[in-house]
Every structure is written in structure tokens, then in C-alpha cells.
Amino acid sequence: MKNTVINVEELKREYVKRGFFGKTKKVVKAVDGISFNVEQGEIFGLLGQNGAGKTTTIKMLTTLLAPTSGTCEVLGYKTFGEEKKIRSRINFIFGGEMGVYRRLSARDNLRYFSNLYLIPEKVQKERIESILKLVDLADRADDLAETYSKGMIQRLQIARGLINDPEILFMDEPTVGLDPVGARMLRDIIKNLKADGRTVLLTTHNLAEVEELCDRLVIINKGKVIAKGTPSEIKGHEATLEDAYVKLVQEVTA
Amino acid sequence: MNFKVLFSTMKVQMKQSFARPMFRFCLLVNPVVNTILLYEMYRNSGSDNFMAYVVLGAGLMALWGCICFSSAGDINRERYSGTLALIYAAPAGFPAIILGKIIGNTLMSLVTLCISLITAVVLFRVPLHLENPLLFLVALLSAIVTFITISSVIACLLTLSRKTELYMNCLEIPIILLCGFVFPVSVLPNAVQFASRLLSPTYAVELLRMSVNGCEDPALFREKLLMLFLLTLIYAVLSAFLYKKIDRRVRIAATLEVS
Numbered sequence A: 001m002k003n004t005v006i007n008v009e010e011l012k013r014e015y016v017k018r019g020f021f022g023k024t025k026k027v028v029k030a031v032d033g034i035s036f037n038v039e040q041g042e043i044f045g046l047l048g049q050n051g052a053g054k055t056t057t058i059k060m061l062t063t064l065l066a067p068t069s070g071t072c073e074v075l076g077y078k079t080f081g082e083e084k085k086i087r088s089r090i091n092f093i094f095g096g097e098m099g100v101y102r103r104l105s106a107r108d109n110l111r112y113f114s115n116l117y118l119i120p121e122k123v124q125k126e127r128i129e130s131i132l133k134l135v136d137l138a139d140r141a142d143d144l145a146e147t148y149s150k151g152m153i154q155r156l157q158i159a160r161g162l163i164n165d166p167e168i169l170f171m172d173e174p175t176v177g178l179d180p181v182g183a184r185m186l187r188d189i190i191k192n193l194k195a196d197g198r199t200v201l202l203t204t205h206n207l208a209e210v211e212e213l214c215d216r217l218v219i220i221n222k223g224k225v226i227a228k229g230t231p232s233e234i235k236g237h238e239a240t241l242e243d244a245y246v247k248l249v250q251e252v253t254a
Numbered sequence B: 001m002n003f004k005v006l007f008s009t010m011k012v013q014m015k016q017s018f019a020r021p022m023f024r025f026c027l028l029v030n031p032v033v034n035t036i037l038l039y040e041m042y043r044n045s046g047s048d049n050f051m052a053y054v055v056l057g058a059g060l061m062a063l064w065g066c067i068c069f070s071s072a073g074d075i076n077r078e079r080y081s082g083t084l085a086l087i088y089a090a091p092a093g094f095p096a097i098i099l100g101k102i103i104g105n106t107l108m109s110l111v112t113l114c115i116s117l118i119t120a121v122v123l124f125r126v127p128l129h130l131e132n133p134l135l136f137l138v139a140l141l142s143a144i145v146t147f148i149t150i151s152s153v154i155a156c157l158l159t160l161s162r163k164t165e166l167y168m169n170c171l172e173i174p175i176i177l178l179c180g181f182v183f184p185v186s187v188l189p190n191a192v193q194f195a196s197r198l199l200s201p202t203y204a205v206e207l208l209r210m211s212v213n214g215c216e217d218p219a220l221f222r223e224k225l226l227m228l229f230l231l232t233l234i235y236a237v238l239s240a241f242l243y244k245k246i247d248r249r250v251r252i253a254a255t256l257e258v259s
């Protein structure tokens, strides 16, 4: 039986930029009426060019941003208005070197975030140790994060995203900055999450990764869906998913 | 309210703040400099109790500086390091986390009072009296609480708008003057005094000074304490109201992140 955990319908988000004294107004349609849904246990890809609206979509799904209009539901609840019912059951990782406390060690970071996720002391200890091992940070766990390399910070982010054992994990370009071994580690983590019945929604610009991981995906461009389906459906007759992607994007921009 | 969240946030906050050179400067160097300057200013003023104006004044100035540049600036720091979104969406609840940060910072900032005391004793060997330690404790505690509620209002406004930091930097000196940190409010023009009367630190400072100089009029002390309490309550209600408001506003205005 299918269990829809993410439901997005005609979702829109505009950013309004005001000039001095609010006289001039500029509206950016970052997400312009997208629809898709994700079933429990799926690995779902969100693809698109820079500025397509991927991060904006993820922010709306993770209760960080209010939709301008449309439906945006996670685990059956509205992400704006019913966010309290969602937050403890999901987590998110944004790529890059942000989102960790650089003046704390990896272990202190994880301990702190597990407190913020109200995870009982007993569970915390074991979980933190096993996550540190999982992301291969155990031997540097007590060094300050500011002494880490870019990829190590990224691993710490991944660890943080797993701290509450989320039912759905949102990842925005999670492999940015990871070395090949790290990227494979992440792919293995994602596959294990799936094997565990967890759902993963991710964005990436690496189409080989998408082919390896994703059950289904949507491609968005300038805030609109231009293709959706399984990787092989989207690939069609093209040699690789990348070829298909480039062709699709060129078609709509032409 | 979850105490574990509160305490762990306080701890993390203190660790982080202390790691910042600017905070260490505000915390450790500012009170020394303030004490020296104020001492030179008050030396020939005929006032014989330096505790009230030099030590307290210098300590409070530095304490307020820590609050302006730290408790307030922290929200922006979190925003730029991408952790504001994380704590905002954490199940522990944003207000509890912010409160933990503010309490942590404020308690640590009390070090400024000790440092200005030590500076005065070591450098100037001036006579210092604390006439009424019990009242001083009451006054200090209420001062702490009122500073915490003020920081909470500021943190709220900062979450909503990045520009608040600019305003905060402009607020440091006026508050020091308006609330009479280093001289009695009564020397200010009447119209200005009116503004002073609406600011709770004014009463906190007066209470501290009364307890240092010896309180001859317990009724006056109680009256000022009541005013301090009322204003603090108003600020607290205001910040609770603001948190409710901003919870929706920040997601509509997209101010959690820098992008």
C-alpha cells in the first residue's frame, strides 16, 4: 500500500524585494506552481538549474518558509500552520559549510542538537557514537569544528541531520565538497535509510548520483516542473540521464 | 519550558561567546578602561563613595555593551552561519533556545562588575563600601532579570530584520546616558528624564546605587522596585507577544537566512 508522505500541489512562492521606502517593488517567482508527491520509503530527486527554485521548495517543505499559495504537506500536515507536528519527525541538511557551530566539537554539536530535538539522555549517547562512526568522524570528534576541512564539516552536517532518526530527510546538495569516498559513504547512508523505510528528498547537480539513487525525480526550471518520472522514464532514448536533462532544459529555455 | 534545553543552550552560548575576541574584549577589557576613565572623571568631584558611580557605572556600561553587541548580535551570527534556521525549526522551540542564549550571555557578562571592582581596588585603592548587601542582591537580581527581558525583545526584532543590528549599535550609548549608568538621571533635562522613566534599567541602576550608599528610605526603594518590576513585566509580555507574531512573519518574509 502506498503511503504519501510529501504532497505538493500548485505550490508557489514569491519573494518580494522592496526598494527604499517600499516604493519600488520587485517580485521574484521562485516557485511557480509545482506539483509532485513522494511515497514513504522513496528516494526522490529534485533537479534543476541554478536558481530553479529547489532550495526554496525544500525550505517550504522543512517548515522554514511560508508558501505564497498552493498545498505543501509533509506527513499529512501543513508545513505552515501545523509545523509543530512535523518538526520532530523530519530533518534537513543544507550543503556547504554552514549549519554547524564551528566553535564546538563534533561531539558537542551533536550533543547540543540532540538536546534541541528532545532526545532522551539514554538514547543520545549511543546514537551519537554510532552516527560519528557512520560519518567517519569518530577520531576527530573532540576537535573544534573550525579545524575541520570542508568535507568534514559536511559530514558533521550529515550526522546532525540523522540525530533525531528522521522519518524524512531533506538534503540540499549534500555531496557538495565530499571526496569520492565521502560521497559514496553518503550514498550508502541514503540507501540504508531507504532500506529502513525512511524517505529521502534530495537535490543535486550530479546526475550519475541521481541515476544510482533516485526512485523518482522532478526537474524544475524557473519555478515550473518540466519533467517528472523515474530516471529511466526521463532518460528515454538518450544515452545518459545527463543528455536527457540537458536536452530538456535547452528545450524550455530556447 | 525544558530546563535541559535551557541549560545546554546556556553552556553552548557561553563557550561560543567566550571564544570570540570581540566578546572577550567587551567582557574583560572594557570594564577596566571604563573604571579608569570614570575614576579620573570622578576623582575631583567630591563624591567620596566610588562604588556607586565608578565601579557600578563602569561595570554596568560594560555589561550593557556585552548585551548590545552580543546577545543582540548573536542572532545575526546564527543567521550567517546557517544555524538560525536549525534552531528555529528545532522541536525544543525557538523562544526557549533564545532565552537560554540570553541568560547564558547575561550571566557571563556579570563578570564585568567584578572586573571593574577589582580594577578600582587594585589600581586606586579607593574606599569602597557596600552599605546594604541584602538590598544590593535584590537590586542585582532584578537588574539581571530586566536586562534579560530587554535582550529578549531585541533578539526578537533581530530575528525579524537584519537591520536591527545597526540600530542596536546606535542604542548602546544613549541607553547608558538615559538610564543614568554613570551619573544620576536627575541632571538630565525634564523631557529627557521622562524617557528615562520608561526604561527599566533606570530603576535598576537607582536601586543598585541606593543599596550601595545605604538606603535611608525603604519606601522609596520598594517604590522603585515595583516600577522596575512593572516595566520588566511589560517588556516580558511584549516579547512573548512579539515571538508569537514573528513566528509567522519570519517565514513569510524569509529572514531566517541570508540568501
Ligand SMILES: Nc1ncnc2c1ncn2[C@@H]1O[C@H](COP(=O)(O)OP(=O)(O)OP(=O)(O)O)[C@@H](O)[C@H]1O
Pocket: A015, A016, A017, A028, A029, A030, A031, A048, A049, A050, A051, A052, A053, A054, A055, A056, A057, B254, B258, B259
Ligand atoms: N531570500 C530571497 N529573497 C529574494 N529572492 C530569493 C531569495 N531566495 C531565493 N531567491 C530567488 O529565488 C529563485 C530560486 O532560488 P533557489 O535558491 O530556490 O534556487 P535553487 O534551485 O536552489 O538554485 P541552486 O541550484 O543555485 O541552489 C532565485 O531566482 C533566487 O534569486
Ligand SMILES: [Mg+2]
Pocket: A054, A055, A056, A172
Ligand atoms: Mg539551492
